[in-house]
Amino acid sequence: xxxxxxxxxxxxxxxxxxxxxxxxxxxxxxxxxxxxxxxxxxxxxxxxxxxxxxxxxxxxxxxxxxxxxxxxxxxxxxxxxxxxxxxxxxxxxxxxxxxxxxxxxxxxxxxxxxxxxxxxxxxxxxxxxxxxxxxxxxxxxxxxxxxxxxxxxxxxxxxxxxxxxxxxxxxxxxxxxxxxxxxxxxxxxxxxxxxxxxxxxxxxxxxxxxxxxxxxxxxxxxxxxxxxxxxxxxxxxxxxxxxxxxxxxxxxxxx
Amino acid sequence: xxxxxxxxxxxxxxxxxxxxxxxxxxxxxxxxxxxxxxxxxxxxxxxxxxxxxxxxxxxxxxxxxxxxxxxxxxxxxxxxxxxxxxxxxxxxxxxxxxxxxxxxxxxxxxxxxxxxxxxxxxxxxxxxxxxxxxxxxxxxxxxxxxxxxxxxxxxxxxxxxxxxxxxxxxxxxxxxxxxxxxxxxxxxxxxxxxxxxxxxxxxxxxxxxxxxxxxxxxxxxxxxxxxxxxxxxxxxxxxxxxxxxxxxxxxxxxx
DNA sequence: CCAAAACCCGCAAATTCCAGCACGATCCAG
DNA sequence: CTGGATCGTGCTGGAATTTGCGGGTTTTGG
Numbered sequence: 001x002x003x004x005x006x007x008x009x010x011x012x013x014x015x016x017x018x019x020x021x022x023x024x025x026x027x028x029x030x031x032x033x034x035x036x037x038x039x040x041x042x043x044x045x046x047x048x049x050x051x052x053x054x055x056x057x058x059x060x061x062x063x064x065x066x067x068x069x070x071x072x073x074x075x076x077x078x079x080x081x082x083x084x085x086x087x088x089x090x091x092x093x094x095x096x097x098x099x100x101x102x103x104x105x106x107x108x109x110x111x112x113x114x115x116x117x118x119x120x121x122x123x124x125x126x127x128x129x130x131x132x133x134x135x136x137x138x139x140x141x142x143x144x145x146x147x148x149x150x151x152x153x154x155x156x157x158x159x160x161x162x163x164x165x166x167x168x169x170x171x172x173x174x175x176x177x178x179x180x181x182x183x184x185x186x187x188x189x190x191x192x193x194x195x196x197x198x199x200x201x202x203x204x205x206x207x208x209x210x211x212x213x214x215x216x217x218x219x220x221x222x223x224x225x226x227x228x229x230x231x232x233x234x235x236x237x238x239x240x241x242x243x244x245x246x247x248x249x250x251x252x253x254x255x
Numbered sequence: 256x257x258x259x260x261x262x263x264x265x266x267x268x269x270x271x272x273x274x275x276x277x278x279x280x281x282x283x284x285x286x287x288x289x290x291x292x293x294x295x296x297x298x299x300x301x302x303x304x305x306x307x308x309x310x311x312x313x314x315x316x317x318x319x320x321x322x323x324x325x326x327x328x329x330x331x332x333x334x335x336x337x338x339x340x341x342x343x344x345x346x347x348x349x350x351x352x353x354x355x356x357x358x359x360x361x362x363x364x365x366x367x368x369x370x371x372x373x374x375x376x377x378x379x380x381x382x383x384x385x386x387x388x389x390x391x392x393x394x395x396x397x398x399x400x401x402x403x404x405x406x407x408x409x410x411x412x413x414x415x416x417x418x419x420x421x422x423x424x425x426x427x428x429x430x431x432x433x434x435x436x437x438x439x440x441x442x443x444x445x446x447x448x449x450x451x452x453x454x455x456x457x458x459x460x461x462x463x464x465x466x467x468x469x470x471x472x473x474x475x476x477x478x479x480x481x482x483x484x485x486x487x488x489x490x491x492x493x494x495x496x497x498x499x500x501x502x503x504x505x506x507x508x509x510x
Numbered sequence: 511c512c513a514a515a516a517c518c519c520g521c522a523a524a525t526t527c528c529a530g531c532a533c534g535a536t537c538c539a540g
Numbered sequence: 541c542t543g544g545a546t547c548g549t550g551c552t553g554g555a556a557t558t559t560g561c562g563g564g565t566t567t568t569g570g
Contacts, residue, residue, distance in 0.1 A: 003558075004307050005274055022516075032560050037517075053567065054516065075569070124379030124395060131402040140379060140407050142397025142415055147386040152395050156415070160397055258548070277526080287550050292527075308526065308557060 016132040021055040077101040081108040083249050084230045090115045092167040095196040098123020098151045099172030122152045153188035161195040169200035175214035176207045178240040181223045183216035190218035202227040209233035276310040332356040336363040338504050339485045345370045347422040350451040353378020353406045354427030356461050377407045408443035416450040424455035430469035431462045433495040436478045438471035445473035457482040464488035
């Protein structure tokens with residue numbers, strides 16, 4: 001394979017996934033690590049991507065504040081996303097939000113043998129990531145963009161949301177506690193999420209251990225209505241949720 | 256075999272495969288490596304291909320997929336975006352599409368002294384880029400995502416589009432010619448763009464020199480309705496448009 | 511704090527490139 | 541017809557590029 005062809009491949013993958021790992025590229029392009037590194041170095045020198053430890057990322061597509069959060073606790077988030085991915089099945093209609101944890105979901109789904117899944121989301125970034133999945137149909141809700149969160153909100157999006165009855169809603173929360181349930185900081189975000197979870201057959205809440213016990217300002221879903229809680233908190237901290245009928249999925253298997 | 260015939264063969268193979276290897280050509284055309292090299296050198300000198308270590312690749316292809324185009328001719332696109340940026344003024348309502356050229360627009364606007372501009376777009380990527388601008392309000396049109404183009408389309412988005420009467424529509428085209436006007440390859444994309452330009456007070460079409468004279472399958476805007484044409488084609492190539500009342504903005508100033 | 515992973519540097523092998531030369535075919539003026 | 545100029549082709553040997561590997565160092569995750 002020509003170096004140019006290989007670098008084009010790398011760029012293509014980068015554009016669609018938003019990030020590439022050296023190891024993945026080694027496997028996918030069947031060349032040595034060093035070659036991939038050299039390619040990444042060249043491409044970085046041409047200003048086509050940014051090299052980071054372990055791979056490379058796009059340079060200007062994701063805004064700053066968001067980008068910072070992206071790399072925070074990345075490892076933990078990926079693991080949580082992997083667990084949540086196991087709940088996804090073919091032919092489902094699924095709502096997903098645009099939080100940084102759920103953003104790891106598309107990568108987690110990538111290699112699973114799935115087909116014909118329709119995703120509904122209000123996050124442009126999520127839509128982009130999902131577009132990489134061959135088996136995904138994506139419906140993006142429109143509306144006014146909340147710049148800090150990079151999600152759309154407003155009456156329009158709620159009205160669009162009401163047309164769907166998802167099999168599964170996968171949401172991330174800013175806080176989760178037994179008395180308050182799942183809560184978020186943004187009123188508009190809460191409104192839209194409520195519109196979905198109320199119509200959803202099952203709901204998954206993903207919340208890292210740092211979210212447990214915290215109560216944010218706007219309620220999304222009371223504890224009783226949560227079908228699954230995906231978390232890396234200790235088992236004992238989750239007993240209260242199990243008493244209320246929530247199935248708790250811990251970070252059990254190594255990734 | 257005549258050298259001309261051989262070189263034609265090489266070009267044919269290059270067109271169909273996107274790349275050619277010296278070794279393959281040696282086998283297929285049963286001549287020595289050196290001859291192939293000389294051929295490639297000639298063809299490269301005539302600007303018909305690009306020689307690389309081990310073979311040759313296409314140079315001026317305009318691939319259909321959005322992802323492949325992203326990093327192509329970035330510099331030229333940025334210059335065009337800079338020119339188009341001068342048409343943007345405070346308090347406007349502006350529609351922008353998600354083509355790779357227009358994607359450079361946010362960066363071009365970044366340092367201009369503007370305020371309160373509302374952007375409407377059907378491109379999640381564009382929405383993301385615009386969100387970095389402090390003075391921008393962004394409305395993202397929802398709908399089914401066309402994965403290859405990374406834009407939303409469908410009845411929903413068109414209905415949303417009809418609520419706006421933009422001061423300015425900034426669109427990119429796959430082809431532009433005097434008889435056919437601005438044209439694009441995707442029917443759904445054309446539908447949505449039409450919905451906007453028809454309601455727009457003024458329209459800007461951005462088209463690099465390689466798009467000039469080309470006619471894609473779906474009409475967006477006849478030449479008479481184009482307010483401004485932003486291009487880096489030679490002035491003489493644009494005379495036909497000026498006769499029809501189009502203001503042609505050339506790439507004049509150095510960036 | 512440790513082990514594992516990722517990184518970087520320099521080297522050697524393989525491949526590819528290139529400049530120069532030789533050979534044969536064609537063309538053309540004498 | 542003939543000698544020389546020109547062109548296209550193939551060959552050779554040395555230079556340059558690319559690639560994978562071994563080593564020592566840095567970063568990461570737990």
